Structure formats: C-alpha cells, structure tokens
Amino acid sequence: MNIWRDERVVMTLDAGGTNFVFSAMKSGEEVVEPIRKPSNADNLDLCLQNIVDGFQEVSNKLNEKPVAISFAFPGPADYKNGIIGDLPNLPAFRGGVALGAMLQEKFDIPVFINNDGDLFAYGEALGGVLPEINSKLVQAGSPKRYKNLIGVTLGTGFGGGLVHNDELLIGDNSIATEVWLTSSRIYPERFAEEGISTRAIQREFLSRAKSEYPKDLMPKDVYDVAMDQSNPDSDAALESFKIFGKCLGDSLANLLTITDGIAVIGGGLTGAHDLYMPAALEEMNGKCYTSSGDALPRLVQKVYNIDNESEFSEFAADHSREIKIPGTDKTIKYDPNPRLAVCSSKLGASKAIGIGAYAFALKNL
Secondary structure, three states, X not given: OOOOOXXXXXXXXXXXXXXXXXXXXXXXXXXXXXXXXEOOOOOHHHHHHHHHHHHHHHHHHOOOOOOXXXXXXXXXXXXXXXXXXXXXXXXXXXXXXXXXXXXXXXXOOOEEEEOHHHHHHHHHHHHOHHHHHHHHHHHOOOOOOOXXXXXXXXXXXXXXXXXXXXXXXXXXXXXXXXXXXXXXXXXXXXXXXXXXXXXXXXXXXXXXXXXXXXXXXXXXXXXXXXXXXXXOXXXXXXXXXXXXXXXXXXXXXXXXXXXXXXXEEEOHHHHHHHHHHHHHHHHHOOEEEXXXXXXXXXXXXXXXXXXXXXXXXXXXXXXXXXXXXXOOOOEEEEOOOOEEEEEEOOOOHHHXXXXXXXXXXXXXX
C-alpha cells in the first residue's frame, strides 16, 4: 500500500482533552486548513455536537466525498466497534459511548478509531522512520532491511504501538502495546510511566534542587536549568533527565526483546533527547546478571542511536562474511552482529498520528 499515491480522502481528528483539531488527508497530506473546536470535556452532549460539527465543516470544504473518517482517541476503548470507555482527560465519556456508530449514521461512511500511540507507530512504519531507514540502507549498500517497529510517545504519559510487516498489532481487546503499564527495574515498585513522563522529570528534579521552584514547572524549564552551567541546580536537572533516560532505556530493552525491530520516539519530550538518550543507550546496551553475579548483555542485539550519523554508518555497515556449508565447496553469507536502531521521530507525533489514521482507514477499506 502506497499512501502517497492514493487519491482517496479521509477526514481526521486529533482529539485532546482541551481541543479537537479536525482535518482531511489525501495522498498522505492534509488538504484542508485544520478546524479547531473546544472539547467540552465534561459535557457529553456538547462534546459530541462539536465532533459532528467539526467533521461537517471539514466535509463542506472538500471538493470530493471522503471515503472514511479515521482518528485517534485516548483509551480505554473498544476501538474495533468504535465504543469509547471511561477517559481520565475527557470525563464526559462514561460507561461506553458508541462514537463510531454515531458518526457512521451521521455521515454514511466507515469510521475508524484507534489509540494515538498505535497510530503514531503505524504512521512512522508506513510513512516515516521505517521507510526512511530502509531507503538509507539501500543507499549505503547494506543488505539489512527492517520490517518491525515499536513507536513510543513521551509527554504527559508514556504511550506506544507495535507494527509488524506493515500490520498494526491491535490485540484481542483493542488495547495491545499499553507500554505505560510495563514494569521498571529502576523502580520495581512502580509501573513504567512513573519514570517516563513529564511528572517523572518534575519529581526527580524537585527532589534534588536546592532552590525553590513552582511544582508545575515543565520539562522545558528543567532542560533550561540543565543547560545553564551557572545555575546551582544544573546537576540536579541533568540527573533528572539521566534517570528518565535509564527508565526509558529499560522499557525499550524489554520491548525490543519482544519486537526485534526499530524503535522510534515521539512526543513533546523528544526535544530533550540529547540529555536522556545517552542514559537510554547505556541501559539498552548494558548488562543483566545471573543469580551468581555473572554478567550477560541486556539484549542479544546491539542498539545504535541513528540520530548520530557516525552511529548510523556503523549500523548500516555490512558485517557479513562468507562461511562454508559443511560437506560442500559452497559458501553462504553470515552476519554475526544482530543490531537494532533507536531514533527520534522526524515527522513529529501529530503528523505521524495523522498519517497513521489515514493509512489505517485505507488499509481497512
């Protein structure tokens, strides 16, 4: 499926707790100016009316009939049947709301709803990092190609999605790849999101800072402190991002053990990747131990940060060699160095989610 050559139009929605942003895509690109409406998160009737009005206004701007509606909504939900469950940031949704069926009745076209982390990963797999990496490997003369991708989003929470061979893993309950609930070996008593989120950076920094800071300071504020070497709390800020990186690396190592593919990171915190990525790489390429204290590599594969060009060059290098086939005079190529890559999203989470929503609709149609 080549989403860049598909002429069908799909209406989309970026649903947040404060605002809804409506648009439409064709050939993987937006074709209307986005329309913003308040979410009315605590009033179901107003919220649903704004969703209908938003899609109607987008439809009115189009020169052709859309073939579907497709968008991300924060879980939990029965996405397959378009039913939204109880949502922390949209309290109006309680007890199950048949949003998909309602929109299908209103617009008489198929409606597809999915998790934002899933659609982020799907967008990166079909139109972002994965095809870009494979294209660069071709240019570098490498025989390696990648078909598996784990995408994670860093921000208020820790989300994720998994794609295998262009297929998005949905799960039997529409809630596969809920990475935020995985365990943490850095903080064994906590789930992963407690170490990989905005609140984690706030908590770690405030617990170490010597000066007084507002409790609602944002990671960008902590980043600025970290980069200001004259600030007495610079080391505290740097340490908060290092701990964040260790927690992220721990979770990614667990995920890569299962997926054996590319890892792409998106979301608001990617702007601080220079502060947390070294610790994340150190954790992924670090050690685990037997009960007797013997060290083993944390992963069978080596993980490269391919945002760094020199690391990409090593990642793309052909490490294979010819080995003999026993009992014959023939040889076969063998690469003894399994390797994976991690990088930041080049599309940005919002665009990747939009592409994912577009591709998900076309795939299902």
